[in-house]
Amino acid sequence: MVLDAYQPSPGWFAHNPDGIHGIRHVARVLVWADRLAEWTVGQGHPVDIEVVRWAAVLHDVGRLDDGRDPEHGKRSAEWLSENHSRLFPGIDRERIEAIQYCCTWHVPSDTEIPEMTSELKCLKDADGLDRVRLGDLKPSYLRTSLARALTADAQVLLDATRQGTGGSWELVRAAAIERGWWR
Numbered sequence: 001m002v003l004d005a006y007q008p009s010p011g012w013f014a015h016n017p018d019g020i021h022g023i024r025h026v027a028r029v030l031v032w033a034d035r036l037a038e039w040t041v042g043q044g045h046p047v048d049i050e051v052v053r054w055a056a057v058l059h060d061v062g063r064l065d066d067g068r069d070p071e072h073g074k075r076s077a078e079w080l081s082e083n084h085s086r087l088f089p090g091i092d093r094e095r096i097e098a099i100q101y102c103c104t105w106h107v108p109s110d111t112e113i114p115e116m117t118s119e120l121k122c123l124k125d126a127d128g129l130d131r132v133r134l135g136d137l138k139p140s141y142l143r144t145s146l147a148r149a150l151t152a153d154a155q156v157l158l159d160a161t162r163q164g165t166g167g168s169w170e171l172v173r174a175a176a177i178e179r180g181w182w183r
Contacts, residue, residue: 002183003176006030006053007169012061012083014075018168021060025130027172028157030056031181032126032150039146040118047118051095054088055102055123062103073107110143129154157181 008026010017017023033056037049062075077100084096102123105113113120125147131137132154139148160175161168176182 001177003030003034003053004173006057008057008061012058012079013063014061014079015063015065020066020133021063022168024161024168024172025133026057026060027169028130028133028154028161029059029123029126031157031172031176032056032129032147032154033122034183035150035181036122036125036144036146037119039144040122045118047122048095048098051098051102051119052122054099055106055119056126058099059103059106059123059127070107073104076103077101116143130158132158153179153181 008017008023010023013022015021030053033052034049037047037052040047041049058080059076060072062077062079063069063072064075080096080100080103084091088096098117098119101117102120105120106123106127110116110124121143125142125144128142129137129147129150132151137151137154139151142148142151156179157172157175160178161171164171173182
């Protein structure tokens with residue numbers, strides 16, 4: 001399956017890969033980011049789905065804790081700069097920069113962002129959908145009609161992946177496959 005190729009290593013995370021911003025979180029964000037990117041393309045807007053998927057997986061690797069950490073997006077982008085050649089030996093510089101842009105700018109409010117690219121919009125909405133895990137998902141903050149329509153599904157995926165046996169990635173993968181959300 002396509003999304004299997006994006007599985008992160010626990011060693012990529014500066015903080016706890018099993019924490020609230022760890023592998024389980026980025027796997028759920030990947031599910032939503034992928035759906036939003038496909039939908040965006042279907043709406044006739046260009047989007048680099050590869051950038052969206054990798055940004056979903058890498059956007060929180062630079063977190064130092066699970067609290068307020070406004071610089072974690074920049075650190076995630078820096079981590080990618082330092083590690084991209086061994087992780088993605090064939091990926092072009094333009095795509096790396098687009099992933100870094102998404103990582104860097106997923107944190108600040110929309111009013112502070114130099115340009116809201118299609119890729120960044122997909123990431124921000126996907127990350128926003130997983131705020132359900134924190135109890136503060138605000139549909140009115142989501143940028144796309146599809147994201148607003150997915151809020152109930154975000155709760156379903158969270159509930160299905162909160163507990164269980166196996167690794168974090170596998171829990172999300174199995175729950176998303178069961179619902180037809182993993183490709």
